[in-house]
Amino acid sequence: MKLSLSRRDFGLMAAQITVGAAGTTLFGLPSALAQQKSVNLGTFGGIDAQNYIRAKNSMAQTFGPGAKVDYVTVRAGSEVISAMAGGSLDMCNIGSSPMVVGYANGLAASMVYAYKSIIDSEALVVQNSSGIKTVGELKGKRIGLPFNTSVHFAALAALKGAGLGPGDVQLINMRADTIASAWTRRELDASYIWVPVIPRLVEDGGTIIFKTGDLATTQGLAMFDGFLVRDEFKKQNPDLVLAFLKDFDTIAREFKQNPKEVVATMTKFLSVDEAAVMRSLNTFYPISAKEQITSKWMGKPGEKDTGVAKTLKVQADFLKESGQISTVPKDVGAMVDSSFAMKLAA
Template sequence: MKNSSISRRDFSLLAANVAAMSLLSPLAGRAQGQPAFNLGHFSSANPQTYQKVTGSLAKALAGKATVNFTTMASAPQFMAALAGGSLDSAAIGSSPMVSAFAQGLDISLVYIQKIITTAEALVVRNQSGIKTIPDLAGKKIGVPFNTSAHFALVGAIRKAKLKATDVQLINMKPDSLIATWTRSEIDGAYIWHPFLGQLAAQDGKIVTTTADLKDIGLSVFDGIVVRNEFKKRHPEVLLAYLKSYAATCDQFRNHEDAVVADFAKFLGLPADTTKAYVSTFVTLRPAEVLSADWMGAPGAKDSGVLKSLKSQAEFLVEAKQIERVPSNIESFVDSSFVARMV
């Protein structure tokens, strides 16, 4: 896997520019007679950010709704905003999503934002003595708890026939990992870009990625969720957004150089640095999202997504993050919109 060269300064610049775009958006207000579509997204080089940079979503929703982009840093922030009604839609990881379902948040999964393959990985210090997963026994590994990275790390540990208790798992915020790593207080971390690239560049090496869990049936993903009230009141707005998102993913897939050029100009970063980040974003086409391997057709009871969500729910119960596995997870999965896109 190629290490990202995105530095802490690069990431700070990305976050600052993305946040600034929220203030500069010409559609930050609400057009007369049109609903507002309040979209939450992370400050990374993802399709939602690209829709903001290029104005493509504003164009897709013209005449239907005004779009307001809100940049946030964590899934709990998104979930609180969705619960309070200040956001209509956001992309969050599958593990936080399960927590939201278990808490009874009135939202639905309507699309797969991305599948997590090499964008999240276990990076270890070269002096740690860790060469394979079994070598993690007794080692200190930092990871943000109740995240897709946490779930993947435990999956990798179990795949190696170890117990989670055999490894010293330390709950750490992503931005805290850098300083802790620099002080040699941890042996490794399971984390995502840009932090992954920063740690690998500081005398680290990548041992395994989330993609390596596919052979044991674990699929980890981020999904687009929406408040059910908004979905019911403005279905055509939601459909237009998802179509625009899918078209943007096609640009990432088929015209990466143009996407990199746009992002590099917007972020003020070198093209190779920007490309290192953009290339970690793996998306699905609508027909793939609708397949049994992922969301399945409307009403599906045994799709890949449902299996993954149930598996992650069991993990969260064991980790004491939720009390029980939701008995009706399938009620939170709505593939009717993607079915209209195929």
């Protein structure tokens, strides 16, 4: 059997032979190589921190030179949950609603950071031709959206705020990548969806009448995407989790403070136009580590009465009412682990 080693591998072997501190394993490889740490990192394939790391080829800078990174592209929160349950995905950003669904169904994973505050990156768009001006006027109308996602919850919450229930409208379960074509065929009266689909609907005869950020003022809910980590991976590799979150904070600032560089990098990497990248950057609202550990967001470790905990509980109740989960977890806030945020905020 022929074994191929890179110049870096030879360097590592030589260094260990010199100091005589490392043992050897199969094929005489030093144990540092045999025990190489790895992470299956999820990305939604768009303008997220994970894809930025990928585009910049900066995995070693983020996780350290000894870590192996495999990227897993997902299209929806339900895919994140399924992949984590199967052990093929370790860390990924995800909407809080599918996160609750996973937790209620026994997924051993923790929210370790609020990935972003959701304000205008998700919205309810109506066809101009429908004449609909308010959420209350959606009674009996066809609304396309992906189920078991953050927009599904936001849609139900918006409808409830307008005095409507799921049975008062026609909710149609659709993948995000099929909504624009259905919209063009005028098969939908409305859609609750996220960027980059929103601007496509608006440009094709649509008007935004409600944004997810409106739930903060109408119902006191802090809406967010969370960064979810498999508990087993977190226990075995807390250093990799913390390393990513440290770099994420840096990348989040880069997204807001140096958009020209981000646009140049992601435009080339994703083969999309600059306007599409800027739309994503303009609707990205990061939360600093110090903000994360306040009661408005995750709170300090062990804190119960927090904004994140309240939102998760309300979402769990909605999910139970709409039949998406069979039981509400006794303490849905137990899935929140703010210990990493505490370390970053120190």
